[in-house]
Amino acid sequence: xxxxxxxxxxxxxxxxxxxxxxxxxxxxxxxxxxxxxxxxxxxxxxxxxxxxxxxxxxxxxxxxxxxxxxxxxxxxxxxxxxxxxxxxxxxxxxxxxxxxxxxxxxxxxxxxx
Amino acid sequence: xxxxxxxxxxxxxxxxxxxxxxxxxxxxxxxxxxxxxxxxxxxxxxxxxxxxxxxxxxxxxxxxxxxxxxxxxxxxxxxxxxxxxxxxxxxxxxxxxxxxxxxxxxxxxxxxxxx
Numbered sequence: 001x002x003x004x005x006x007x008x009x010x011x012x013x014x015x016x017x018x019x020x021x022x023x024x025x026x027x028x029x030x031x032x033x034x035x036x037x038x039x040x041x042x043x044x045x046x047x048x049x050x051x052x053x054x055x056x057x058x059x060x061x062x063x064x065x066x067x068x069x070x071x072x073x074x075x076x077x078x079x080x081x082x083x084x085x086x087x088x089x090x091x092x093x094x095x096x097x098x099x100x101x102x103x104x105x106x107x108x109x110x111x112x113x
Numbered sequence: 114x115x116x117x118x119x120x121x122x123x124x125x126x127x128x129x130x131x132x133x134x135x136x137x138x139x140x141x142x143x144x145x146x147x148x149x150x151x152x153x154x155x156x157x158x159x160x161x162x163x164x165x166x167x168x169x170x171x172x173x174x175x176x177x178x179x180x181x182x183x184x185x186x187x188x189x190x191x192x193x194x195x196x197x198x199x200x201x202x203x204x205x206x207x208x209x210x211x212x213x214x215x216x217x218x219x220x221x222x223x224x225x226x227x228x
Contacts, residue, residue, distance in 0.1 A: 031214055042117075042203055042219035043156075050214075086154060092215040101215050103148075103156040 004032075004089040004104035012110040019076045021107040023089030024069075030092045032065055032072050037086045037106070046087075047074075051094075079111045116140050119204045119220035126194060127228055134189045134223045136204030144168075144209040145187035146217070147179060150201045159202075162187050163209055191225075199227045 007022045023032070031050045035043040049056045049065045049072065056063045062075040076083055086106040119136040126132055138145060146161040146169075160179040161169040167179065176192045191198060204220040 033216065035217075037154075040222075042221045043205075043217070044219070045216050048214055048216060088156065090217075101217060102158070105153065105155050108154075 004091050004102065006087065006089055006104045006107040008107060009105070010108045010110070012112060013079060015079060015081055015111050015113050017079055019079050019083070019109055019111075021074045021087050021109070023072045023074070023104060025072075025089075025091050026070065028094055029067075030094045032063075033090045033092070033101070034061075034063060034072075034074050035088045035090060035103075037088065039085070043088065076109075079109075081111050081113050083109060084111045085109060117204055117206055117218050117220040119202075119223050121223060122221065123224050123226075125226045125228065128194055128196060130194050131190070131192045132194060132225070133191070134202055134204075134225075136187050136189070136220060138185055138204075138206040138218070140206055140218060142206040142208050142218070143184060144207050145181065145184070146205040146207070147187065147189050148203040148205060148219075149173075150203060150222070152200070156203070160187075160189075194225075194227045196227050199225055201225070 004023050004025045033048045034046045037043045047058045049063050060077045065072045086108045088103050088106045090101050090103045117138045144163045147159040148156050150156050159173050162181045178190045181187045201222045201224045203222050205217040207217050
């Protein structure tokens, strides 16, 4: 089965609220990445967190990583309609570089105006 | 300028036909990939090429063959198309080597529909 699995599968919130998505994985990682996919488009890299980091910020995004629980969360603060998209976590195995990048099934986020 | 471009964006064809999807990247990356995204949005890696050598080949049918004329191009050729091949195919690229973290840059996808 795939390495990363996102939870929930779908999330619908009001504009301005915060959105939290979770990702669990099974084996040791080098880093974990989050990607966004707008409908009908390719994936876009959002943020990367290394295995020795616990938290990282980028604009309205906050990512946490708990290697003991093999889980990560992505928080989007003050959501906007343009944040409506699918969000995927992807893990990189130690020494694997992008060769070991495997994706979860994604969380579909809907921001209601 | 588009970093990773793939053509065509849409492809509708009959079962049994042979088709190709082309991909080009202008990022100077060493590694290129093909991913398949099914109707449930699950992304599965099919192939990757590093310096013109195949380094990953997941369990895909041999009807699928990647061809890389140079490190900026990775084309996907599919023989004897089947209904189950209907999906969106994404090309991606990345740097490789020590210290590179594996961030992928994706194309916009090619939606293949087999009738």
